[in-house]
Amino acid sequence: MHDRRQSAVPDIESLMGQFHAYLSKKQLKSTRQRDLIAQKFFAAHGHISIEELLNLSRAENPRIGYATVYRTLKLLAECGLAAQRRFGDGQTMYETAGDTEHHDHLICIECQHVLEFQNDDIEHEQERVARSFGFSLVRHRLELYGLCPRARGIKGGWCPNEEQRKLSD
């Protein structure tokens, strides 16, 4: 198994580059707003809701509107840099996608934070299941919900919530 906790931090410059490449290929324009929103999105490591993204963006440019965030996120999704996700029952979330390898999610139902992991055994088994039904597998989604060490009451237990903040900021 492969723990991606430490690796992450995908190169924002490179992601912005991909975004700009897509825009110019489609003869669309780079604007202050799009850049700002994309930056904030990538900097959030891609687990973010429209509203959070709007607020982060407005911190730097208060005149940003909802529509622009929606439209920019749609562009990011079109070029494979963002993917819409709907965890649990909450709001629609977006995450970075398409960059490198696939990952699944491990979510603490107490502190709400999301960890990524990758496990080849599971991936292989998924292939086998699909094949056994005659399907060809295109993509999948796996989310594990549970309690992190701290939430389980382990003294000094590690909590992804805090851990992620340390890594992100």
Added chain:
Amino acid sequence: MHDRRQSAVPDIESLMGQFHAYLSKKQLKSTRQRDLIAQKFFAAHGHISIEELLNLSRAENPRIGYATVYRTLKLLAECGLAAQRRFGDGQTMYETAGDTEHHDHLICIECQHVLEFQNDDIEHEQERVARSFGFSLVRHRLELYGLCPRARGIKGGWCPNEEQRKLSD
């Protein structure tokens, strides 16, 4: 691996019983509308959207309103007999839940239909992943998206869409 295609058909009587038990425990009332909606929901084997459920119910009682369907489904969710799910980007779906064993989903991205399966290897591996992060696993969600044999262009290929109709009706 365990193919649940044939098994399913959870006993509708028993599910209705559980529902009624919950209602009376909570001093809520059994009504024609609630019973009708619950019946239709259980009979659909629990993969259904609000709108479909409304239409099925209206076929028998045209005066059923949206609100009643929403409210009934909320009750069913409260007592663990229904669970809200949001596959892909489509509509919010509801499914039966809490009855017996857990299952995952295999979804054809062409014909849109949903197959259930259960695979112990994957379940065990999920446990291991969670434990390796210090988590205790509470629940999970696994969805495989792919192409069914027919969608893949295999002549005479089996299509879950048709298959499920055969089994359900």
Added chain:
DNA sequence: ATATATGCAAAATGTTTGCAGACCC
């Protein structure tokens, strides 16, 4: 009898769209 449920319509959410003016190439 009375507390709860229904059905309607209005309200609240979340997301998309149309348009006049602003901006990028």
Added chain:
DNA sequence: GGGTCTGCAAACATTTTGCATATAT
């Protein structure tokens, strides 16, 4: 300069709520 973008507000879609009437216990 001309086509694209933005921000606003209005339009939509979906889900929830308030209320007068109907119904179950």
